[in-house]
Every structure is written in structure tokens, then in C-alpha cells.
Amino acid sequence: MLLNYDDLAASLAEAGVPVARERLADDASAAAAAAGELAGPAVLKLVSPELVHKSDAGAVLLDIRGAEAAAVAAARLEALAAELSLKRWQILVQEMVDPSGPEVFVGLKRDAVFGPIVVVGAGGRMVELLPDRAIAACPIDAPDAAELLRETTVGRMLSGYRGGRDVVDEVAQVVAAASRLPDLVPGLVEADLNPVVVAENGPVAVDARIVVGDEAAPLPQRAPVPDLAPLLEPESVVVLGASASGTVLPGNRVLGYLKDHGYAGRVAVVHPKATEVDGFPAVASIADVPFQVDLACVAVPAASCLDVIEECGAAGVPAAVVLSSGFSEIGERDLEQRLVAAAAKTGMVLCGPNTVGVMSPGKHVHVCFSQAQDMARIPDGGVALVAQSGALGGSLSSQAWERGIGISRFISVGNQGALSVTDYLEYLSTDEKTSTIAVVLEGVTDGRALLAAVQRAKQAGKAVVVLKIGRSDVGARAVQSHTGSLAGDYAVYRALLERSGAVPVDSVTELLDTLELREKASPVPPGARVGVVSTSGGACSMIADLCTQQGFAVPVFSDSLQSALDEVLPGFAAIANPVDVTGQVTRDFGIYGRTLELILASDEVDVVAVMVTTVADPMAEELAREIVRQVEATAKPVLVSWTIAKELAPQGLGLLREAGIPVFDDPARALRAAELAR
Numbered sequence: 001m002l003l004n005y006d007d008l009a010a011s012l013a014e015a016g017v018p019v020a021r022e023r024l025a026d027d028a029s030a031a032a033a034a035a036g037e038l039a040g041p042a043v044l045k046l047v048s049p050e051l052v053h054k055s056d057a058g059a060v061l062l063d064i065r066g067a068e069a070a071a072v073a074a075a076r077l078e079a080l081a082a083e084l085s086l087k088r089w090q091i092l093v094q095e096m097v098d099p100s101g102p103e104v105f106v107g108l109k110r111d112a113v114f115g116p117i118v119v120v121g122a123g124g125r126m127v128e129l130l131p132d133r134a135i136a137a138c139p140i141d142a143p144d145a146a147e148l149l150r151e152t153t154v155g156r157m158l159s160g161y162r163g164g165r166d167v168v169d170e171v172a173q174v175v176a177a178a179s180r181l182p183d184l185v186p187g188l189v190e191a192d193l194n195p196v197v198v199a200e201n202g203p204v205a206v207d208a209r210i211v212v213g214d215e216a217a218p219l220p221q222r223a224p225v226p227d228l229a230p231l232l233e234p235e236s237v238v239v240l241g242a243s244a245s246g247t248v249l250p251g252n253r254v255l256g257y258l259k260d261h262g263y264a265g266r267v268a269v270v271h272p273k274a275t276e277v278d279g280f281p282a283v284a285s286i287a288d289v290p291f292q293v294d295l296a297c298v299a300v301p302a303a304s305c306l307d308v309i310e311e312c313g314a315a316g317v318p319a320a321v322v323l324s325s326g327f328s329e330i331g332e333r334d335l336e337q338r339l340v341a342a343a344a345k346t347g348m349v350l351c352g353p354n355t356v357g358v359m360s361p362g363k364h365v366h367v368c369f370s371q372a373q374d375m376a377r378i379p380d381g382g383v384a385l386v387a388q389s390g391a392l393g394g395s396l397s398s399q400a401w402e403r404g405i406g407i408s409r410f411i412s413v414g415n416q417g418a419l420s421v422t423d424y425l426e427y428l429s430t431d432e433k434t435s436t437i438a439v440v441l442e443g444v445t446d447g448r449a450l451l452a453a454v455q456r457a458k459q460a461g462k463a464v465v466v467l468k469i470g471r472s473d474v475g476a477r478a479v480q481s482h483t484g485s486l487a488g489d490y491a492v493y494r495a496l497l498e499r500s501g502a503v504p505v506d507s508v509t510e511l512l513d514t515l516e517l518r519e520k521a522s523p524v525p526p527g528a529r530v531g532v533v534s535t536s537g538g539a540c541s542m543i544a545d546l547c548t549q550q551g552f553a554v555p556v557f558s559d560s561l562q563s564a565l566d567e568v569l570p571g572f573a574a575i576a577n578p579v580d581v582t583g584q585v586t587r588d589f590g591i592y593g594r595t596l597e598l599i600l601a602s603d604e605v606d607v608v609a610v611m612v613t614t615v616a617d618p619m620a621e622e623l624a625r626e627i628v629r630q631v632e633a634t635a636k637p638v639l640v641s642w643t644i645a646k647e648l649a650p651q652g653l654g655l656l657r658e659a660g661i662p663v664f665d666d667p668a669r670a671l672r673a674a675e676l677a678r
Helices: 005-015 028-037 066-083 142-150 153-158 168-178 250-260 302-314 333-345 390-402 421-428 447-459 473-483 490-500 508-520 537-549 559-568 590-601 619-632 650-658 667-677
Strands: 022-025 042-047 060-064 090-095 104-111 115-122 133-137 188-199 202-205 208-212 236-240 266-270 280-283 295-298 319-322 349-351 357-360 365-368 383-387 407-412 436-441 463-468 503-505 530-534 607-612 638-642
Touching: 005 208, 022 028, 028 042, 028 066, 028 090, 042 066, 060 066, 066 090, 104 168, 115 142, 115 153, 115 168, 133 142, 133 490, 142 153, 142 168, 153 168, 168 188, 168 202, 236 250, 250 266, 250 365, 295 302, 302 319, 302 333, 333 349, 383 390, 383 421, 383 508, 390 407, 390 436, 390 508, 421 436, 421 447, 436 508, 447 463, 447 490, 463 490, 463 508, 490 503, 503 508, 503 667, 508 667, 530 537, 530 590, 537 607, 537 667, 559 590, 590 607, 590 619, 607 619, 607 667, 619 638, 619 650, 638 650, 638 667
Parallel strands: 236 266, 236 295, 266 280, 295 319, 319 349, 383 407, 383 436, 436 463, 463 503, 530 607, 607 638
Antiparallel strands: 022 090, 042 060, 042 090, 104 115, 104 188, 115 133, 188 202, 188 208, 357 365, 357 407
């Protein structure tokens, strides 16, 4: 329902939103009289709770001058009201504001996931022509509103464009005031201030509307995140749901991975008949386990899970991971709620249901059935991977390990019956073993809590890298069918995650590239000065273009540095930056090393981007050794891209990877990852 004029005006005044001088008239004659009282030209608008888009209906008449023109305009609007069969209507008479700059759109929306948000961008007739927007959670203060505006094209136009007056801070005051409206108007669904124009005496809103509905239900109070140590670092595990007949069920996979990866804690299996399963002792019930159990791995049919969790609770088991599916993901919400309630009754930590499981490779904990664990080498490290898609999370783990990226924790959250992505983020923000948190996110129900958890992780010095899936309508439907998650509007997710300090990425490749650079290289500062070195003039140009695209500088080297490079390189080499070492390097590989050494030692660059083209083994080995030698001798980040088929340089590429140096097959990937990983 559209808010009536009186309530709208009162709400804008209470929020502190400045508006143009105006009067409300009940008929054409009163409107004409009101227009005559204004000193200058007027705008007449037909207003009604039934009329949402006034301009589209021809209900806004501009630049009305004089009593006679005002009477004609008012009569025209009165006739339009009859034509549109409006039951309740009035005519708003407003001073016509002559804008001195671009018009601004300020919008508000009650988002289903994140609550009230504010959107700014180009306003008036430009609202669709310039569709760039900046988004923040409400309320927002004036300094943050100014930052928000400067992210948009219209904000840059307001910032003193072509010698004009910088009015961003003034408009920001209006944005900040508008962002308070959701707290002042119960049930606000959406609102538009369009346009906000900058007049001689400052910015004013010359048109506004507020749509209200039912008041949003308050979000439930979040309980403190429990201690997840029994889940992630259990000293004993019991598996329920493994087969003794040779059939390989998820429970059997868990037993195999615990054995293969050297889990040192005690393990038992609950089986109604067997005394041994896959080399581990078996007992008839959880009560018969001869030691205190930290973690129960539940892989029985869904219908039996409730009984199992109740038995585990009675036995004092502090944590359970429920691999079993057949719950809310197929509509069985009641069964899932009863399962969660049974765990909560005894304070049990519950992961899942419908989860692939959890891993802490540094502690050899592999209570997980993903086949990613079949890899021979599973390095420990500082990356915690939290995934709503267990299958995708497992595949990411395998690719990370293949690149030598160590994982501190792997958590497949499943249906998030008890613990959510947000809960795991909260816990990991205090986890000493984790330096970077990677999240494969489908959707959440409490977006504000998610943002707060990201901010706390950031404050604790941990990066949060997020791959959001379910962005399109089709993708969102696929997510819902998978876990019942709410996907929401991706533009809102991305904007608010970025504003809270997270690093959104757009693909699996970007996610892995970012993690690899964070784990293996020094961070590249914003606006870093890049020294470019390649074996190809064309490659030099390509990297220079990419640096500019990602916001990095490629400075011209000083005369002294160029002179030093000139003594090392052939006379026909490019030495100003980018540096083309030419094909001469294939006859003297020391040239490459000495060039890198000079540039890395210079205070004129913050980072060096190296691109090797078609240099194959055995020459690739020699070149790789020079790169390794220089990388190991410097604290500066070195970004290496090598554009060659892997089969042509397996030894050279292998030397770099053995040294822990990330190697990219495209310099665009290297520089994009550097921008994301900073």
C-alpha cells in the first residue's frame, strides 16, 4: 500500500529529509490558488494511494507559470483523476527546483535476507540510462553515504566534475537521513526519493513515495556459537551406519579415510551384529562403546537418525555429524526440526544433516566421505573451506591440494539444521589454525548476522573469500531444490559482502587463484607499482594493459635503474618498464636472473610481474631456477605467468611449484588474483 501524503510528509520530516516547498490542495481551484502563492514556476502533481508511478500516467506537469496556467494545469489533473477512476486524490503544488547538477536516485528496500537496504544512483530520467548502483545496509551515516555515492557515475559527477562544485557531502546528508526511514515507518517495504536535486540552497527531494506492508517479523535471537572442538578435533569417533558385508557405504568411506590418513584417536563402529567392521571394533549400541565418544558420525537412514541422536545424547556425546539425507532438502522439515531439537536437548553440536562431513587435515581428522580424500598428498595449511554444496566443496578441496594449498578445516554445512554458515564463520574467526576463510555460499536467512560474522573475522585479521552460487533466477531455483537455501538477490549479496570486508569471487578459478596467492605470496598493496619482465614485447604490452585494468601502476624506471639494466641486457632490449629481455635470454639465462635482481632491489616497484612465453624444457628448467633464486631472495611479491602447454615444460613448471611459487597460465588470472588477495 502506498503511504498517504500526510504520513509521507511527516515521515520525511522526522527523518530529516529536505523537500521542496509544497502545498496540498483538495481540488483544482485550491491548487491554482496555491500555485499563485509561490514566487516562481510551479510543479503540479496528481497524488493518490492508487497512483504509484505519477510520471507514467501523465500526472506531473512542470514549469507552470502564472495564475491562468495554474488553473488550466489543475483542471487538467482533475480531469485525469476522473479518467483514471481514482477514488481518493489531491493535487500537490510544489515549487519547481532548478537543478544545478545531476539528479540522484535514493531507494530503500526491505530485503528478505539482509533487511532494510539503501540504494543510490543516477536519478530522474537517467535512472535507467545509467543503471550503476551502490548498495548498503540501513542505516548509514553521512561519511559512509558519501563513500557510497562516489562508487557511482552520478557520484563522480557530483564530486566537482569539470570544475563544478563538490556537493557529494551535501547529498550524502540526504542519503543518510533517508536511510533512517525504515526505523521510522513500520512495515516499510520500499521507498523512492527520485529525484534528489541539488538546488541553490542545497539538495532536496522533489518527489518521494513509500510503500508499506505488514511489519517484518523480528529475527530470532542468535545463541552463542558452541565450542566446535569436539566436531573439528575429536579425540574419539564412533561411526553409525557402516556395512559389515563389504558394501561401501558413506560410513565405510569415513572409516577408510580415518585409517588411511593416520587418525590417532580411538574409533568404534555401532553395528547390530558384527564385532568388527573394516578393521575397527564394533559394538551393538552407542551405550556399549568402551570409551567416551567426542564425535558421532551418523550415516543411517533418515527415519532412524532421531533415535540415534537421542541415544548419543543419553550417552553424553558432545558432537555429531549427520551424513544422512532425506530431510528438509526433500521437504521433510518436521523430521529435521525434531532431529535438531533432540540434539539441542543435551547441548550436542550438530553438523548437517545432509552433509558430506568435516575434516581437519592437520589433526588427521577425516570424518567425511568425499572422494577428494583419495589424493595421496593432503597438505595442512591456513585455509578453512566452508561449503553449502558438499560436492562442490569436495572438488575444491582436491584442486586446492593439487596446487599445494593447505586446508585447516573443511566443513560441509549440509542443511544447516542447527549450525549455519554464520556460526562456522564466527568460530573460525577465533581459530588459530585458520588465516583465510573460503565460503561456497548458496544463501542464508539472516543476512545481517552473516555480515557481522564477516566483519568480526576481518577484525581478527582473517580474510573471507566468498563464491556465491545461485545468482540468476534459474540458479536460485537449483539452489532451493538442493538445500532449501534462500539465494536472494546477488547484487545485494555482493555489495553488502564487499562492504563488510569480504572478497567476492566469480568462479572456482578465481577462488583458487586468490587462495593460492594469499597462502604462498606476500600481499600486493592497492595501487601497487609493478615492474614487468617478459621474454616477449607483446607480452609486456599485455601485462601493462592488465595492470592498468586492475588498478596497478607501471611506472617508467629512473635513469639510474635503466642504466643498470642497460649494462645487463642487449642494446635492443626495452628497459623503461615493461622490460623485454628478448630472446637473448635463451643463450644466457643469467640475464634473466640479473634483470629480476635489479628490479626487485629497486625502491621504484612494489611487485614484479613475470611472464614467460614459449620456453620449453630443458631451457625452461634453467629459466625456472633463475626465477626461484630471485623469489627466495626477496620479500616482494613476484607474480609468475607462463603461457605454454604443460607437456612442453614439465620440469621448469615443476621447479616453480616445488618452490611454492604460484604459476598462472594467463597473466590476467595472476593480476586479478593479486587484486583480490590484497
